[in-house]
Amino acid sequence: MASIKSLNLLGNLNKVITRRNFTTSNIAAAKQMTVRDALNSALDEEMEKDDRVFILGEEVAQYDGAYKVTRGLWKKYGDKRVIDTPITEMGFAGIATGAAMAGLRPICEFMTFNFAMQAIDQIINSAAKTFYMSAGRVNVPIVFRGPNGAASGVAAQHSQCFGAWYAHCPGLKVISPYNSEDCKGLLKAAIRDPDPVVFLENELLYGVQYTMSDEALSKDFVLPIGKAKIEKPGKHITLVAHSKAVELCLIAAKELSGKGIEAEVINLRSLRPLDIDTIAKSVSKTNHLISVEQGWPSCGIGAEVLARIMESETFFHLDQPAIRITGADVPMPYAKSLEMAALPVPKDIVDATKKLLKVK
Amino acid sequence: MLPSCVRAVSKKSIFPKKSLGSIFAKNNFATEATFETKPYRLHKLEESPSTTVTLNKEDALKYYIQMHTIRRLETSAGNLYKEKIIRGFCHLYSGQEAVAVGITAALRPHDGVITAYRAHGWTYLMGVPPIGVLAELCGRKEGCAKGKGGSMHMYTKNFYGGNGIVGAQIPLGVGIALAAQYKGTDGVCIALYGDGAANQGQVFEVYNMAKLWNIPCIFVCENNGYGMGTSAERAAASTSYYSRGDYVPGIWVDGMDILAVRECFKYAVNYAASGKGPLVIEAATYRYSGHSMSDPGTSYRTRDEIQEVRQTRDPITSFKEKIIQSNLVTPEEIKKIDGEIRTEIDEATKQAKADKEIGLDELSADIYSLNLEPKIRNVDPFSELVHKRLGPAVNA
Numbered sequence: 001m002a003s004i005k006s007l008n009l010l011g012n013l014n015k016v017i018t019r020r021n022f023t024t025s026n027i028a029a030a031k032q033m034t035v036r037d038a039l040n041s042a043l044d045e046e047m048e049k050d051d052r053v054f055i056l057g058e059e060v061a062q063y064d065g066a067y068k069v070t071r072g073l074w075k076k077y078g079d080k081r082v083i084d085t086p087i088t089e090m091g092f093a094g095i096a097t098g099a100a101m102a103g104l105r106p107i108c109e110f111m112t113f114n115f116a117m118q119a120i121d122q123i124i125n126s127a128a129k130t131f132y133m134s135a136g137r138v139n140v141p142i143v144f145r146g147p148n149g150a151a152s153g154v155a156a157q158h159s160q161c162f163g164a165w166y167a168h169c170p171g172l173k174v175i176s177p178y179n180s181e182d183c184k185g186l187l188k189a190a191i192r193d194p195d196p197v198v199f200l201e202n203e204l205l206y207g208v209q210y211t212m213s214d215e216a217l218s219k220d221f222v223l224p225i226g227k228a229k230i231e232k233p234g235k236h237i238t239l240v241a242h243s244k245a246v247e248l249c250l251i252a253a254k255e256l257s258g259k260g261i262e263a264e265v266i267n268l269r270s271l272r273p274l275d276i277d278t279i280a281k282s283v284s285k286t287n288h289l290i291s292v293e294q295g296w297p298s299c300g301i302g303a304e305v306l307a308r309i310m311e312s313e314t315f316f317h318l319d320q321p322a323i324r325i326t327g328a329d330v331p332m333p334y335a336k337s338l339e340m341a342a343l344p345v346p347k348d349i350v351d352a353t354k355k356l357l358k359v360k
Numbered sequence: 361m362l363p364s365c366v367r368a369v370s371k372k373s374i375f376p377k378k379s380l381g382s383i384f385a386k387n388n389f390a391t392e393a394t395f396e397t398k399p400y401r402l403h404k405l406e407e408s409p410s411t412t413v414t415l416n417k418e419d420a421l422k423y424y425i426q427m428h429t430i431r432r433l434e435t436s437a438g439n440l441y442k443e444k445i446i447r448g449f450c451h452l453y454s455g456q457e458a459v460a461v462g463i464t465a466a467l468r469p470h471d472g473v474i475t476a477y478r479a480h481g482w483t484y485l486m487g488v489p490p491i492g493v494l495a496e497l498c499g500r501k502e503g504c505a506k507g508k509g510g511s512m513h514m515y516t517k518n519f520y521g522g523n524g525i526v527g528a529q530i531p532l533g534v535g536i537a538l539a540a541q542y543k544g545t546d547g548v549c550i551a552l553y554g555d556g557a558a559n560q561g562q563v564f565e566v567y568n569m570a571k572l573w574n575i576p577c578i579f580v581c582e583n584n585g586y587g588m589g590t591s592a593e594r595a596a597a598s599t600s601y602y603s604r605g606d607y608v609p610g611i612w613v614d615g616m617d618i619l620a621v622r623e624c625f626k627y628a629v630n631y632a633a634s635g636k637g638p639l640v641i642e643a644a645t646y647r648y649s650g651h652s653m654s655d656p657g658t659s660y661r662t663r664d665e666i667q668e669v670r671q672t673r674d675p676i677t678s679f680k681e682k683i684i685q686s687n688l689v690t691p692e693e694i695k696k697i698d699g700e701i702r703t704e705i706d707e708a709t710k711q712a713k714a715d716k717e718i719g720l721d722e723l724s725a726d727i728y729s730l731n732l733e734p735k736i737r738n739v740d741p742f743s744e745l746v747h748k749r750l751g752p753a754v755n756a
Contacts, residue, residue, distance in 0.1 A: 054542070080542065086572070091531050091565025098535020098549075101520050102472065103755050104542060106535075125525050126532055133513040135506040136726030136751015138520065170727050170736075194729045194756040226732040273733045311741040 031217060036206040038180035039069045042187035043107065045219050047077055050105060053191060056083035056092055057109030057146070066111045067147060067206050093119035093144070097126045100142040100196075107191060110146035113162045113200060120165075127196035128171030141194045145187070147203035148176070149243055150294045150343055156331035159339075161295030163242065166198040167271040167304070173225055174271040176200045176242040179210040182269055185223030193225060200271075202243045226273035230282070234262035237288035237353050240279055240305055242268040245292045245344070252349035261357060271301055279305060280314040288356050289322035294343055297326040320356045325349055392416045393686035397620035401612035403603040403640070409611065409627035413619045420683040423465065423618050425697060427457040427676045430481040432705040433490055434649075437480060437497055441653040445713060446497045449511050449524070453481040455648040458675035459582050460485055462621025463550055466629050470545055472520060474533040475552040477512040478582075478647075479522040482552075486519035491708040500715035507717055508726075527553060527560030530579065534566045537577035537632075546633040548576040550625075556587020558601050567605045567640070576632035578625070579605065579640045582615065584647040589660040602642035615643030616673045619682075646673065721748065729753040 033041075047053045054077075059066045061074035061084040074082040085092040089110065096108035110116040116123065123144055131139045149161040167174045173195055177183045183201065190197040215221055231246060232253050239249040246267045253263040264282050268275065283289050289309060291302030302324035309315060309322055328342045354360070397411045434452040441450045453460070456478070464485045467473070475482050483493050488504045496503030496514055504514050512524040520536055523529035533551025540547035557563065558581050570577045581601040585592055592599045602610035613624040621643060628639050646669045650657030657666070670677075683689045724736040724745035735744035 083573075086565075086568060088562075088565035088568065090562045091534075091569055094528065094531020094562060095535040095538055095566060095569060098474070098520070098532035098537075099539045099542070100535070100755065101532065102536040102539035102549075104539045121525055121528055122531065126523070126528055130521070131729055131751075131753070132727050133505060133509040134515040134521070134751065135508045136729070136749065136753055137505070137515050139729035139753045139755045141755050173728070173732065194753065224732075277734070 030211045030213070032209040033180045033212045034207055034209050035180050035183050035201070036067065036069055038184040038212070039187055039201065040071055040073075042184045042191070043070065043073060044076070046188055046191040047073065047081060051081075052103065052105040053107065054081040054083065054104065055107045055109060056085050056096055058085055058087055058111045060084060060109050065109075067203070069201075069206070070109070089115050089118035090122060093122040094126065096142055097122050097140060100127070100140045101130065101138050105141050105191065107143045107145060110144065112151075112158060112203065113146050113148040114158050114160060116144065116146065116162070123166070123172070123196070123198065124169050128169050131195065132171060139194050140196045143187075143190045143197045143199055145190075145199035146201060147206070148200035149202050149204075150327065150332065151203045153334065153336065153339065155334040159332035161200075161243075161293065161327070163200055163271050163293070163295055164300045164304070166200075167274070167301065168299075171196065172272060173197045174200065175225060175269065176271050177269060178205075178243055178246040178267050180212055181210065181216045182223065182229075182267070184212070184216055185221050186225065186269060189222045189225050192222070197225070200243065205244055223269070226270045226275060228269055228275035228278040229267045230264060230278070231267045232263070232265040234264035234286065236261045236286055236357060237263045237290065238266060238279065238282040238286045239263050239290050239292055239349065239353075240266045240268060240302075241292040242271060242301060243294070245294055248344060248346050249292050249349060252346040252353070255346065255350050256353055259359070261353060261359065263353065268301070274304065274308070276305070276308045276312070280309065280312060283309060283314050284317045287317050287319040288353075289318065290325055290349065290352055290356070291322070292325045292344060292349055294327050297324055297329055300324070300326055302326055323352060323356065325352055390417070390687035393683070393688050395619055395682060395686075397617055397623060398614040400620070400624060401602060403600075403605075403610035404607070405609045405611065409624045413623045415619060415683070415688065417688045419465070420688045421693075421697070423461050424676070424679060424683065424689070424694070425701065426461045426464070426485060427618065427679065428698065428701050429490065429705070430457045430460070430484060431676060432701050433480060433484060433493060436494060436705050436709045438649065438653065440494070440498060440709065440713070446511070447499065449477065450497065450653040451478040451511065451651065452647070452649040452653070453478050455669070455675070456582060456584060456615065456645045457481060458618035458621055458679070459580075459615045459643045459645050462618040463580070463625045465618075465622040466625035467550070468547075468629070470518070470540075470547040471629065472518045472533075472536045472540070472547060472549040473552070474520040474529045474536060474549065475522065476526065476529055476554060476557060477522070477524050478554075479512060479514055483514040483516065483519065483522070487516050488514065489708070490705055491711050494708050494712035495715050498712045498715065499717055500712055501718045502712065502715045506722070508722075527557040527562050529553065530557070530560070530563050531566045533579075534570050534575055534577045537570070537575045538573070541575055546576070548578055548629055548632040550578050550580055552580045552582060554587060555581060555583040555585065555592045555599070555601060556590070556595065558604065559587075559596055567608050567638070570638040571605070571608050574635065574637040576635075577638045578628050578632050579608070579638060581640065581642045582645055583642050584645050586647070586651070586660065588651040589655065591660065600642070602640055605638070605640035608638050608640050610640035610642065612642045612644065615645035616675045616678065618675060618679055645675075722750070724748065726751045729756045
C-alpha cells in the first residue's frame, strides 16, 4: 500500500513540473497553488478558527499525511488535534463519528476512499442517519475526506470513484471538487457545516497547480455547498462533470471551440445536493447534454443527472438524447493500455459532441 | 445518577418525593444494611471492587422502582407487540435490569452512555419517562424521537442510542469518551454490547485505540448467554469476555446483583475518570424473552433453563428479598410500589396507544440540520417535499 502511494506522489510531482511550463505571463501575477496546498490551507485555517476541529487518520501526523495534505499540521497543533490512527478504518471512523455526536468537529481522513469501504457502515448508518432517527436531536458535524476516483497504475482495488455510492444516501452532503479554489472553499465549508460531509478529493490532482484568486487566498473564502460552477460558458452543448472529468471537458471544449462549437462546461462541485437548476438552465440554452465522469456508468452520477433532466420540463429542450460518458463498465485493469482504455479521454467527449450535433 | 431517576420517577408521579418521605417516617426500623456480593473476577487488575456493599433505604427503594419499572415497561412492550401496535423489531430487556440500574447508580451527570438495540430500559433510566419510551415503540408523536426512530433509536441528554447495527455503537462510545477527554472534563462513556457483538472486529479495533490513547471508555459486555439463538459457547473461542481486551484490564461481575454491579461501576468510573484508561467489564446476566419478539426463544434453550434462572437468579426477586430481609423495606411498601408502577405503566401504555403519529409533513423533517436541498424528492417527481427543521440539533 505505502509503496504504491509514494509512486503516485512522484507521478504527481512530475505533473506539477510539466504544468508549470504552461503558466503564461498573462496569469503570472495571479497566485498559483496546488490542490494539495489548497486543502492544507483550508485545514490549517479552520483548525486555527475552531478548537473543536481535529484530524484523525492513518499517517496524518508524524508522516505528514500519506499524500502530504496534512503537512505541517502536527507540528503546529500537536498530538491532541492531529491524531495518527492504527490501520483500522471501521474503528477510527466510528470513533470520529462518536466524537462528532458528542460535540466535536472531527475531520476523518481515509488514506483513500477505497479503504473507507471498511468503514462505510459508520458513514451511512451512524453518521448520515442519526439526525433523522433522533428526530432532529443529534446532528453529526463530521467531514470524511481523502482521495477518491481513478488513480494511476494501481489496479482495481485502488482505483474507483465512490461519488455515486455516497450521493445515494440522504443525510450526507457529498462534495467532489475539481481545482484548488474548489478544494479550499468547499473544504472550509464542509468543516463548518453541521452535518456529515463526504469530501472526495482526486489523487491525480493533488500536485496540480491552479490559479487562486485574491478572494480565494483569504481566510474568509468559503464556497457554497450544493452550487455548481460554470467553468466555461457556451451555447451549443452542455458538458456536466465533476472532479478530474471537468478537466477532460475543458480540454475537449477547447478543441471543439476550434471547430466553432461552443460547449458550456459545468463543474458540479457538489454531488449531493446536486445543482440541477444550473444544469437545466444550461440545457434550456444549449439543447444538448452530455455528462462526463470517471466512475462506472451503472447508477452513476451521470445516470442521476440524466434522469433528473428526463423527468423535468428541460427534457423538451433537448434536441438529441442526453448521453453519459463514463468509465468503462469493468474493474480497473493494471496494464497501462487497458487502464487508459477504461477511462474517458477528451477525444471521447469531442466525438460524442460531434455525433450529437451531427457535425463531421 | 440520581437526577435522572428523580426525573423519571417524579415526572409521572408514580412515586413522588413526598410519598417516599412518608414511607421513611413510617417504617424507619433500618436505614442501612450491608451485603456480600459474589467475588469479582479480575483481568490484569491488582485491586478488586469491594465485595462488601452497603445500601441505604432511599437507594433500595430507588433501585427497586427502577428495576421493576423496566420489567413492567417491557411486559407492556411485549403485549403491544402482540397486539401488532409495535411494529418491526422489539428486543426486551427483562432479566437484565440489574445491569442498567446498577451502572446508572454509579454514573455522574456528565457521563455518557451508548448501547445496542436493547435500549428501552436504558432510555428510561437516562431520563425519558415511560410514555416517551412506549409512545416511541408505538411510533407516536409523544415518543422521545417522535416515532421516527422506533425501538432501537432513542436518544436523550448524554444518551446516544440505541443502535441497530450490532457492534457499531462500540466505536461510537469510544468517540464519545474521546470527546470528554478532548474537552478536558473527567467524563467517561459506557459502551454496552452483548456477548454476540463481542466477536465483532471493530470491538478489537477500538480496544486497541482506547488503550493506546488512554480513553475513558468503559466497555460493557452484557453476557446474556445468547447472540440471537447462538449460545456464547458456540460463538466465542473464549467466553471470558472480561479478559478479551487482552491488554485492557477487565472485571467480571454478577450482572444479576444490582449491588455488585453498582459497586463494580463505582470502581470503574473512578478508574477511567482518573486517567487510567479503558476497562472491559463483563456483566453475567440472562434474557428471559427471545432475542426479539419474533423469537419464542425456546428452540436453542430449554424452558427449564429459563424457569431455573427466574426462580434462582432473578435480579428483582432476589433484590426484593434482600431488602425485605434486612428490614430496609417492608412487604407492604413493596406491594404499594408494585401497584403504583403497574398503574403508571398501564396509564402510559393507554396514553401511547391513544397518541397520534406525527403529520406527514414531518416525513421530510430533520434530514439535515442545515438543509441545502431545494426540495426533497418524493416517490414521484410531481409532488416534491419541503425540508423542515424541527429538532434541537444539539451540535449545530
